Amino acid sequence: MSRSRFAAVSVAVFFGGAVTLFQLRDTDSTATVEVAGTSADENAAQDEPVSAPTTTAPLETAPENLGPVPELVQLDGWLQTDGDSFDTVKGEVTIVQFWTYGCYNCTNTLPHLQEIYANHKDDGLEIIGVHSPEFEREEDPVGIQEAADRLGVSWPIALDTQKKNFRSWQGARRFWPRTFIIDQNGDIRFDKIGEGKYQEIEATVAYLLENGA
């Protein structure tokens, strides 16, 4: 076999193998979240598409306290709420997610947040989506509202058009999406960059709602 043919075959095998492995990854997930009342299989299934609503049992132990939450400051307005500041949810268990509607990974998280919201809204859970646009075209509030309607975002949206909160909350490690859980005392009890860990998010919420901060 000539050198170029060998290279072509190697590349084809490499890509084929990698894509196959990726396709199979859900079946051998290595999720290691320690969540009370869930089996390894349930953990492995946590990132699959949302179907029928299910409620996750609370964490067995208190989630680590990661310190006080920063204020939401110099916002450019709110959508889907009569409130006009972070004060309206003080004392409540609150999920704060930094997102932008043009972000593929952000929109992947939304069905899971919708399920968690449906499961725990009546128990006192609040969600605030802090919309921090990545590009100019994502800055228009009309476009944000249309996207929220299309994506099923029913919780209040804080407009962080200048990304001041995006920077002050995340420091040098700034990513979309980033999800925080705030307890009743205003302390951060969960911090996750990117997609995933939905079962841990719900278990943390359930723990805080059941046991308090």
Add this chain to the structure above:
Amino acid sequence: MLNLFGEGLATAFFPCTLVLAVPGLAVTLAGRRFAGATLGAFLAALILGSWLRFAGWIDVMPSLITGAGLLLAAALVTRGDGDRSLVMRAIAGVGAGVATGSLWRPCVGIEFGEVLTNLDTAGPVGLVQMIVYTVGVTAPLIALAGASHAAPSTWSDRIGPALGWFGGGVLALLGLAVIAGLDERVINRLFQLSSF
């Protein structure tokens, strides 16, 4: 690690990877018969710079430095083949890699999101995870470098200079855009062109 590599590979053609893919493709093409070494230097600088930035130890570099890195790379890859071609192309790869590490906004899926969440406390393990993910993301470029190495030398000799000028031109345009403060618009445009 396989999941992490697979997630990187799956995002290789996503809009969020274009910011990395465009300069990466430019240095690989312009590296000509040293494509592997040029891309290797690019990836080493990219991974190290991204690791330091994503872990929060350094912030995004000033536009002037980022643009200068790209212009340096552009100047070096357009030079013809000579005694010091390998060294010049490697330096070009490092310049472009450092600059790209400052511009890259990766897709943050399940696996890489977990890596990023813990990157500031993971130490060397985090660096290894960054290598695995980035190799997945840049697998098409690595394949291209391999293919160019396997290509007949007569073929690469014929189009080599044109590839050098093409790659250098792309790097120079990107560098000038960054220095002029147009990088956001360029990245936005790349996203729009590649969104489907």
